[in-house]
Amino acid sequence: xxxxxxxxxxxxxxxxxxxxxxxxxxxxxxxxxxxxxxxxxxxxxxxxxxxxxxxxxxxxxxxxxxxxxxxxxxxxxxxxxxxxxxxxxxxxxxxxxxxxxxxxxxxxxxxxxxxxxxxxxxxxxxxxxxxxxxxxxxxxxxxxxxxxxxxxxxxxxxxxxxxxxxxxxxxxxxxxxxxxxxxxxxxxxxxxxxxxxxxxxxxxxxxxxxxxxxxxxxxxxxxxxxxxxxxxxxxxxxxxxxxxxxxxxxxxxxxxxxxxxxxxxxx
Amino acid sequence: xxxxxxxxxxxxxxxxxxxxxxxxxxxxxxxxxxxxxxxxxxxxxxxxxxxxxxxxxxxxxxxxxxxxxxxxxxxxxxxxxxxxxxxxxxxxxxxxxxxxxxxxxxxxxxxxxxxxxxxxxxxxxxxxxxxxxxxxxxxxxxxxxxxxxxxxxxxxxxxxxxxxxxxxxxxxxxxxxxxxxxxxxxxxxxxxxxxxxxxxxxxxxxxxxxxxxxxxxxxxxxxxxxxxxxxxxxxxxxxxxxxxxxxxxxxxxxxxxxxxxxxxxxx
Numbered sequence: 402x403x404x405x406x407x408x409x410x411x412x413x414x415x416x417x418x419x420x421x422x423x424x425x426x427x428x429x430x431x432x433x434x435x436x437x438x439x440x441x442x443x444x445x446x447x448x449x450x451x452x453x454x455x456x457x458x459x460x461x462x463x464x465x466x467x468x469x470x471x472x473x474x475x476x477x478x479x480x481x482x483x484x485x486x487x488x489x490x491x492x493x494x495x496x497x498x499x500x501x502x503x504x505x506x507x508x509x510x511x512x513x514x515x516x517x518x519x520x521x522x523x524x525x526x527x528x529x530x531x532x533x534x535x536x537x538x539x540x541x542x543x544x545x546x547x548x549x550x551x552x553x554x555x556x557x558x559x560x561x562x563x564x565x566x567x568x569x570x571x572x573x574x575x576x577x578x579x580x581x582x583x584x585x586x587x588x589x590x591x592x593x594x595x596x597x598x599x600x601x602x603x604x605x606x607x608x609x610x611x612x613x614x615x616x617x618x619x620x621x622x623x624x625x626x627x628x629x630x631x632x633x634x635x636x637x638x639x640x641x642x643x644x645x646x647x648x649x650x651x652x653x654x655x656x657x658x659x660x661x662x663x664x665x666x667x668x
Numbered sequence: 669x670x671x672x673x674x675x676x677x678x679x680x681x682x683x684x685x686x687x688x689x690x691x692x693x694x695x696x697x698x699x700x701x702x703x704x705x706x707x708x709x710x711x712x713x714x715x716x717x718x719x720x721x722x723x724x725x726x727x728x729x730x731x732x733x734x735x736x737x738x739x740x741x742x743x744x745x746x747x748x749x750x751x752x753x754x755x756x757x758x759x760x761x762x763x764x765x766x767x768x769x770x771x772x773x774x775x776x777x778x779x780x781x782x783x784x785x786x787x788x789x790x791x792x793x794x795x796x797x798x799x800x801x802x803x804x805x806x807x808x809x810x811x812x813x814x815x816x817x818x819x820x821x822x823x824x825x826x827x828x829x830x831x832x833x834x835x836x837x838x839x840x841x842x843x844x845x846x847x848x849x850x851x852x853x854x855x856x857x858x859x860x861x862x863x864x865x866x867x868x869x870x871x872x873x874x875x876x877x878x879x880x881x882x883x884x885x886x887x888x889x890x891x892x893x894x895x896x897x898x899x900x901x902x903x904x905x906x907x908x909x910x911x912x913x914x915x916x917x918x919x920x921x922x923x924x925x926x927x928x929x930x931x932x933x934x935x
Contacts, residue, residue: 440715441709441715441719442708442709447822447914448707448708448910449910449911449913449914451910451911452708452909452910452911548819548822548823549816549819549820549823549825552815552816552819553816555714555815556815556816558816562833563830563833563834563837566829566830566833567830570830642719643715643716643718643719644716644718644719646716647714647716
């Protein structure tokens with residue numbers, strides 16, 4: 402396949418990575434995208450590093466077989482646990498959402514006190530904390546796992562009394578620790594940005610890794626001479642490991658504009 | 669293996685089936701039990717029939733290879749979707765939690781209006797409704813999916829303001845529909861029984877399928893001449909598909925008394 406026309410692969414444990422898909426589609430409108438959501442085995446956020454790494458390798462292998470020229474790990478948990486293994490195993494450029502999110506947060510932070518919220522897996526991995534400390538050793542990082550946020554979003558309860566109470570409980574005390582920037586370290590969390598912003602107040606900047614990741618991808622493709630030109634037209638496709646029906650029902654919450662064709666695959 | 673000494677197999681998508689394990693261990697103290705929790709792929713409740721059937725067959729196959737003399741499907745979603753396929757494929761007696769739960773509910777119901785709460789998958793399957801209607805055609809069944817109950821239990825939030833609000837939202841109007849018996853159609857839900865009972869009031873009987881299932885198992889083993897005698901001693905073992913650490917942490921919420929050894933396996 403002509404490398405310029407080869408697609409970019411994006412994978413996630415399920416549906417949340419569509420926020421990354423959307424950001425990449427806006428930023429790089431000439432690129433064809435293959436998205437894989439491992440919906441039969443989601444979520445990754447409650448599972449062990451060992452299991453997440455195994456699943457991530459299978460997802461990446463599926464996309465490599467389809468000739469992708471670059472790979473985006475659009476799942477925070479998989480980025481946190483599996484990125485070194487994937488980078489070592491793959492011959493194409495691979496990037497996760499953690500490092501772009503950290504760069505964007507350091508760019509936004511005035512005082513260098515950065516909050517990170519994510520799944521149990523992402524927080525347990527301390528992936529954000531390690532990257533931030535490497536980039537700015539005197540930064541202070543405060544992490545919180547918020548396991549109910551994903552089920553709330555998937556249920557469609559992105560506001561209202563219950564969601565407000567859950568947000569208040571998880572984020573209680575975060576602002577008083579001096580955090581001035583908060584990384585939404587899970588692709589579902591931007592859908593709760595309204596309630597999160599209400600809780601932390603206007604002085605705290607929320608960082609969504611999706612936009613930052615699209616920027617990093619553009620830079621990596623440019624550097625590798627892999628950017629598609631605008632001649633070829635684009636083809637997007639979505640693969641899921643469980644039946645497409647539920648995915649399609651929820652996809653519109655994450656993805657503005659048209660939803661590409663969704664097919665079921667076995668890994 | 670001596671069939672009297674062969675173990676009984678019990679499987680679930682994860683940890684909730686330990687309520688069934690506990691009921692069987694109390695009811696049949698001379699039986700050895702093998703429990704398999706498919707923690708690497710949990711939950712089943714949000715996934716399609718096709719995927720749940722595939723996973724259930726793999727779980728059953730694993731236990732059959734270890735020589736079980738009977739099989740209990742301790743997951744409501746897997747019972748709802750996969751029981752006919754498993755019964756056709758296996759040479760040992762197999763039972764789910766749905767039919768025992770229905771029998772217990774019909775036994776408890778005065779007016780014949782029975783409520784069923786469960787995961788999206790269990791409710792979508794209408795498994796409880798079909799069995800109840802078959803057993804008592806003039807019964808009335810009211811079903812509600814409660815997708816946030818499992819994450820609430822796994823987070824350990826079994827009471828308090830947030831749990832109360834979620835219970836109130838899901839069960840709103842159930843009592844006014846004349847329901848006098850409510851089946852807790854998910855093995856996690858007995859841990860929310862306090863809040864559920866508060867909402868529906870003392871006139872509604874809550875039915876936990878675990879005890880009923882242990883009774884059905886005892887009857888089936890007796891009928892098949894498969895009951896263990898009290899001479900041999902028992903050996904229990906738990907297998908999980910993700911790392912044991914998290915399972916062991918949460919297991920004590922579901923299982924009174926000692927927790928058997930937990931090993932990791934691949935399916």
